[in-house]
Structure formats: structure tokens, C-alpha cells
Amino acid sequence: MANYFTDNTDLLFHFNRLKLEDVVEMAEHGYTEAKEYDFAPVDYQDAIDNYRKVLEIVGDITANVVAPQAAAVDEEGSHFAEGKVAYAKGIQEALEQLTKAELMGFTLPRRYGGLNIPTTLYTMAIEMVSRAEASLMNLFGLQDIAETINKYGTEEQRQEFLPQFASGEATGAMALTEPDAGSDLQAVNMTAYQDESGQWRLKGVKRFITNGNAQIILVLARSEPGTKDGRGLSLFACYGKDKVVVRRIENKLGIHGSPTCELQFNDTPAQLIGKRKFGLIKYVMDMMNGARLGVAGQALGISQAAYEEALRYAKAREQFGKSIFEIPVVANMLVDMRVTLESDRSLLYAACHWVDLRNKLEERVEELKAQKQDFSAESARLKEASRVAALLTPMAKYVLSENANKITYDSLQVHGGTGYMREFNVERLARDARITNIYEGTSQLQIVAAIGGVLNDIFGQDFAAREQKEAAGSLGRLADELKEMRERFLDALKFVTDKTDKHSQGVSAKELVEMYSYIYTGWLLMDEAEVDSRKVFIARRYILSAAAKTRRNWEIIKKDLYSDLLHAEDILI
Incomplete structure (x- = not known):
């Protein structure tokens, strides 16, 4: 089996x-x-x-x-x-x-x-x-919803909600988006108020809610009257059966098995999770980072499926008296898909490692505080892990979701006209992949989330230390490529930061984040190549391709290609 x-x-x-x-x-x-x-x-x-x-x-x-x-x-x-x-x-x-x-x-x-x-x-x-x-x-x-209650809820709330998740009795949903508040969650208008008895209640509409028919829903709502930004928002838990009406489900391009709902809350009784006013700035951001890691995993799974479909079809499909697998341009596509898959997996599980370390160090620090013991060493490690996780999470979500779209696109191309037909799985995979670089923060928002760590060059010391190590044979040549890539990155970074204006940093953010991801992933693959000879090929193919992309991004930045965006309104007419 x-x-x-x-x-x-x-x-x-x-x-x-x-x-x-x-x-x-x-x-x-x-x-x-x-x-x-x-x-x-x-x-x-x-x-x-x-x-x-x-x-x-x-x-x-x-x-x-x-x-x-x-x-x-x-x-x-x-x-x-x-x-x-x-x-x-x-x-x-x-x-x-x-x-x-x-x-x-x-x-x-x-x-x-x-x-x-x-x-x-x-x-x-x-x-x-x-x-x-x-x-x-x-x-x-969506088990991150349960994790949010576990992390920020009271013990009574944990006892009430978490066993329902663990047993499968309940599934969860996070109700964040509204008709007029998509990516800009500070604009959320859902009202949270306390009635005469002190019971919190929710009133308003949420849209594009994944699994909105869930039994337990976490809701971002405005608890502070008169506020208009994120500091007036709190997080609440409620039951879907309590005065929550599903008004419709969306007719989507893909992921048809997942209902995406529009919800109306009619004075729904709810429980405050954590502290008032921390809903967006702390709890939702933490929950969304977990969700972004999950979407990166989803993108990788779709990519794996698309690659398997393309490989199987290429070996079975005969044209011109041979399988199309034997046609070099097709084989080259398949190799690139495989290299992307494996480099993506390296980036994702590196990110996961740092997220795990951050999460457990947070728990450990809290335990030591409660026991009134010294936690300075753990606190220092937590600070580092938090910085790294804050960069790698959006970076992984950006890279893997964009690559999922490319891999499914290429898989469909390998299939030719048959891939465009509903009878073949790749057509579904191409549709399913398209959402991964949109929900839980678009690719553009992942760039915004990652650029801070890139501008601060948080892996700078690690990269410098790696460059000092000797690598034998072909790995030595690849190490030289990574050194050159880093030199170009630092040159581009200096060019951008010397300008000191936020506009220059903003328009160059995509190129900088991509360059940093190439260097970081390249060194991950170098580590793998040292323990597995098969990974030498993966590292070589990835790094040489990434070196070319780095040169392209460097030229875009150095030639100030996007400086004319200051006049975008005059151009885009």
C-alpha cells in the first residue's frame, strides 16, 4: 500500500x-x-x-x-x-x-x-x-485556533474548548476578514460589547471565513468604542450554534472541499480571550503566523502532488516514438520542479525548527518566572529564536506559495492539452495552488513582514562564519557562488539604506527578500550536500540558478528600475 x-x-x-x-x-x-x-x-x-x-x-x-x-x-x-x-x-x-x-x-x-x-x-x-x-x-x-486558546486563554477556557478540538468533536474557524477589512485588519468594525450582566456579545458580519461552519470560532472584534485602529480590537471565542448565521458560501476557483462562508453575528454570546485591546497586535498576529506556516506546508503538499503527476505522465506519454520524459526540454522542467521541491522543503522545516524553539522557550520562560527562578539564559535564546522565526515564517510562506503556482503551472504544461481537461488531477492542483499566495496574507504582505529582518541582516554573522569554512571539490565552488551572492546582496542593501527614504526600501523589498532567501536556502542545501551525495546535485542546480536570479535582482536595485513608482498615478492611466 x-x-x-x-x-x-x-x-x-x-x-x-x-x-x-x-x-x-x-x-x-x-x-x-x-x-x-x-x-x-x-x-x-x-x-x-x-x-x-x-x-x-x-x-x-x-x-x-x-x-x-x-x-x-x-x-x-x-x-x-x-x-x-x-x-x-x-x-x-x-x-x-x-x-x-x-x-x-x-x-x-x-x-x-x-x-x-x-x-x-x-x-x-x-x-x-x-x-x-x-x-x-x-x-x-486549523488546529492553530486551539493552540491560540491554549496559549492565551484561561484554564477554564482550555478545559472547556480544547478537549472538543482534540477529540474531533469540534473544528475551528478564525473570523477576521470583513467586507471592508481584508488585509487591513485594523479596519475591523465587528462590535463587541458587554450586556447588563457583563456577558460579552458580538454583532456584525465577517466574510471569506474558511470553515465558517465550525463549532468553535475565534473572532476579532472592536471592544473599545470610539477607536479606529488595532489598539481597539480584542479576541473572542464563541460557538457557531449561538446566534451565528451562515449567510452564504463562496463559489471558489479551487479548494472546493473547504467551505468559505459569510457569517452574521446577532448579539452572539462570546468569551474574551486574553486581555482587552491585544486581539490584533498580539493574539491574531501570533495565530496568523502559525496559519502562514501551515499554508506553506499546504503549498508544498500541492507541489509534491503536481510533480508526481507530471513525472508519471511524462514517463507514460509517448510522442515521436519515445516517452516525452526523454525529450530534454521536458526532462529539464521536471528536474527544476524536483530541485524547487527539495529546496522548498529545506526552507520550510528550517523555519519550523525556529518556530518550535521559540514556542517552547516562551513556555519555559513563563514557567521559570512563575517559579521565581533565573530565566536570563532562556530569555536571550528566546529573543534570537523570535527574531529568526519572525523572518523565516513570512519568507517560507512567500517562497513556497509562489513556487507552488510555478510547479503546478509547469506540471500542467508537461501534460499538454490533456492537463487542461477536468479528467486529469493536475487541473485541480493548479486551481488549488492559486489560493496559497493569497490567503493568510498575500505574497506582497509576506514581503512587508520579512523585509525588516532582511534590512537588519539578521543572519549576517552566520553567513560570515559559513564563508570562512573550507568546502571540498564542487562544494567549494558552490560556496564561492554563495559568497558572491552575498556580496551583491550587501551592495544592494547599502545602496537602498544609504538613501534613507522609506520609498526606496519599499520598492526594493521584493528583490532584497528574494536575494536573502536564495543565500539562506543555498547554505541549507550545502549542509545537506555534506551528508548526502545526492543532495550535491540539488545544491548545485539550486545555487547556480539562484546566483543568476541574484544578479538580476541586484541589477534591478542598482539601476533604480522602480524609482519611477513615485509617479505611478501619472503612469497608470
């Missing part, structure tokens, strides 16, 4: 190179949880063995239950009648299987029924789910 975990050699490569000792030790509280829970690990190797078993289960379900129904799910879509939403048959069956396997509380603590598994492993599961059927990820991958 197929298995999307054990069949994927590159995913296994990354699993086998996990370095989560610190993360797991903190998550397991020094492995003391084994005293309370029979299934908790007793040491790091035991934890890794447990994680492998869980991912094998995910790989089995996704390959043999979810994937075979993906086309039918896309065709059937979600149903809406008389204010009620129903999932496609295949989605409902998949959720039932994942629930039976106890996979709906992946990262939640065991005391609430969860598996207590780090984000890195959860993202690997998301990748497999998305490869099988992308819209299912929008239900399975």
Missing part, C-alpha cells in the same frame, strides 16, 4: 535529520510526563520513534483514504441549504478517519487529549494531507 510518509524519500531525509532535542525536552518537561501518561516518551529517541509512528499513520490515511476521493471532493464541493453547511462526502469520511486515529489535537497538551507533538512534525502532517487533498488541510490545519 502507498504511504505518503515512507514513500517520500526527501521527507524522510528531513525527518531523519531532525534536531529537536531541546524542543522535545521542554515539551515533555524533562520527560516527567511519562510518569503520568503511559504513552508519553521516556527520552528523545523514544519521542522520535513515536513521531515516526504517528506520521506513518498520517501517510497511510492520506494516501489510501484521502487521495482517492480528492477528485470527487472537488466535483461535489461543499453544500449549503437553509443556512446549513455540509461537507463533501470525501471530506466527512477523511475527518472521521483522522478523528479515529486521534490526530485532531496534534500539538495540544496531553491533559486536554492532545498528542503534544511539535510544530515541525505537525507541518509534515499538513504537507501529506495537502498532497492528498488540499482543501482538507483547511480543516485539519
